[in-house]
Amino acid sequence: MNLRAIRQIILRLVVMVGGEAMQSAFHLGLNIALLHAVSARDYGIFALVMVVGGLGLTYIRALTALPASIAISQSRRLGASGAYDVTFGSAAMLLSLLLGLVVTGALSAWLDEGAPFGGAFVGLWAMRAHVRTVFFARNRQMLVSMSDLAFTLSGAIGAAWVIWGGTHILLHIFMVMAGANALGIALMLIAGRNRRIRITLGRHLWRRYRRLWRDLKWSVLSVTITNLQGQGMALMVAAMAGPAAYAPIAAALVNFAPLRIVSAAFANMMHPELSSLIARRDFTEVGKRLRRWPLPLACLGILYGIVVLIALPFIEPDSLAGTDLFRISVLAWIVGSLPMLYVMPRIWLEIAHDFRSIAILSAIAAAAGLLLVFVLLLTVPPSWALLGGALSEIIVLIGSWAIVRPRQRVAEQAGSRR
Numbered sequence: 001m002n003l004r005a006i007r008q009i010i011l012r013l014v015v016m017v018g019g020e021a022m023q024s025a026f027h028l029g030l031n032i033a034l035l036h037a038v039s040a041r042d043y044g045i046f047a048l049v050m051v052v053g054g055l056g057l058t059y060i061r062a063l064t065a066l067p068a069s070i071a072i073s074q075s076r077r078l079g080a081s082g083a084y085d086v087t088f089g090s091a092a093m094l095l096s097l098l099l100g101l102v103v104t105g106a107l108s109a110w111l112d113e114g115a116p117f118g119g120a121f122v123g124l125w126a127m128r129a130h131v132r133t134v135f136f137a138r139n140r141q142m143l144v145s146m147s148d149l150a151f152t153l154s155g156a157i158g159a160a161w162v163i164w165g166g167t168h169i170l171l172h173i174f175m176v177m178a179g180a181n182a183l184g185i186a187l188m189l190i191a192g193r194n195r196r197i198r199i200t201l202g203r204h205l206w207r208r209y210r211r212l213w214r215d216l217k218w219s220v221l222s223v224t225i226t227n228l229q230g231q232g233m234a235l236m237v238a239a240m241a242g243p244a245a246y247a248p249i250a251a252a253l254v255n256f257a258p259l260r261i262v263s264a265a266f267a268n269m270m271h272p273e274l275s276s277l278i279a280r281r282d283f284t285e286v287g288k289r290l291r292r293w294p295l296p297l298a299c300l301g302i303l304y305g306i307v308v309l310i311a312l313p314f315i316e317p318d319s320l321a322g323t324d325l326f327r328i329s330v331l332a333w334i335v336g337s338l339p340m341l342y343v344m345p346r347i348w349l350e351i352a353h354d355f356r357s358i359a360i361l362s363a364i365a366a367a368a369g370l371l372l373v374f375v376l377l378l379t380v381p382p383s384w385a386l387l388g389g390a391l392s393e394i395i396v397l398i399g400s401w402a403i404v405r406p407r408q409r410v411a412e413q414a415g416s417r418r
Contacts, residue, residue: 020265022152024258030159031254034173037163040247042170045110047250049103049174053122055227056099060126062223063216064092065133066271066350091209092130096123114171121174124181131188136268143192147184155180218355225362233373233389237382248383252328255308256336259301263339266297267347275351283411290344290408301337308333324383331386338393345404357403365395 027050034043068088100123107115128151135144158176162169209216237246270289277286312329349358369392376384 020148020261021258022148024261026152026156027261028254028258029156030173031251033159033163034169035247035251037166038169044247044250045107046170046173047246047254049107049118049122050254052103052106053125056096056103056122056126057129058223058227059099059220060092060095060130061133062219063095064088065130066219067216068130068134068137089130089134092127096127096130099123099126111170113168114174117171117174117178120178121181124178124185128181128185128188131185133268133271135188135192137272138192139272140188140192141269143188146191147187150187151180151184154183218353218359219350222355222359222362225359225366233369233385236370236373237377237385240377240382246382248325248328249332249386252325252332252386253336255312255329256305256332259304259336260339262300263297263343266293266340267343270344270347271351274347278351283408283414286348287408287412290348290404293344294341297340297343298337301340305333305337328383328386331390335386335389335393338390338397342397342400345400348404348408349400352407354403361396361399361403364399365392368392368395 031043031047034046038046065088100119102119103122104115104119107118111118128147132144132147135141155176158180159173162172162176165172237249270293274286274289277283277289309326309329312326346358349355369388371388372391373385373388376382376387
């Protein structure tokens, strides 16, 4: 690969993740500010809401955003594309509403005020994630970036005002985040549509999902197991040691959350491209992309981790003094970086609808990782629980490439003989 090709790859990566970079910077800054502004318990609750919101995003992606992206990318008829919008958009709205209600109910057990706004924040966040993925599939990247900018600016200004005011911070932060997500959705829908927005919960919705259920049931199972593999550690620590014990782990993980966000943004951008190539049976080009992208993604993860560890002494809050945040952050770096190395084979398996392999691999990783977390919580301080997360990510990394590489090689050989 020559210097020009490397430059093109880097420039493309920057364009692809620009909107996610804005959002991740905002989320990182907000978490750092809240660490200094609220108690460890309140921050632990906020961090858990973010975890639950992230889990909700995975189900929205599996059940609505991902099927819509693949269908739109492979559809040659405008009318069919619009039908996908109605079907999957309606399902996304329903799932987002249900997610918001569940979060509201859970927060009511911990909070005297603000639970409905916490639920609204998570529900609107999930809906915005669906709309973003659909617009990526329609090659409306600039509009998505404008929406991301509106979300980031409104959220940052509102959060700064709330923290400066210093009263009922958690309640007002939930209100600000809900409003910022609603603004981002409105901007995309108003500026990006030249036809009436339609929502239906009738027979057509359920009929289409019945046809898709054979693949979607494995998708949902794989997402559930992947969530156990990726987020089960956080929920287990919170359940066994409480929100305050989870606070230093959350603080370390949030510093490296931008790496996972970059991975998600990269997947959103590459899905339509790889879907189109695989639909044309152009596996030679697919192979080139599989081999090309891991190196720049790995370099990005390494550089980002070095910067965070250098800056750590300047951003560590007094409330976490004595928790050995540097060691926890090194483990969080490993956990956050590894998904960038297996994002390409994961995209390949999703487009091939091989959710069964994803589910089995994730189940093995989750079982090994959570078993280690359970043992660690019984024997050592909770901060060591990240070792279980690292083990599960390593298993997924090795297993993903082990499944995809031989299949891709066979597909390329078959294509060369045509």
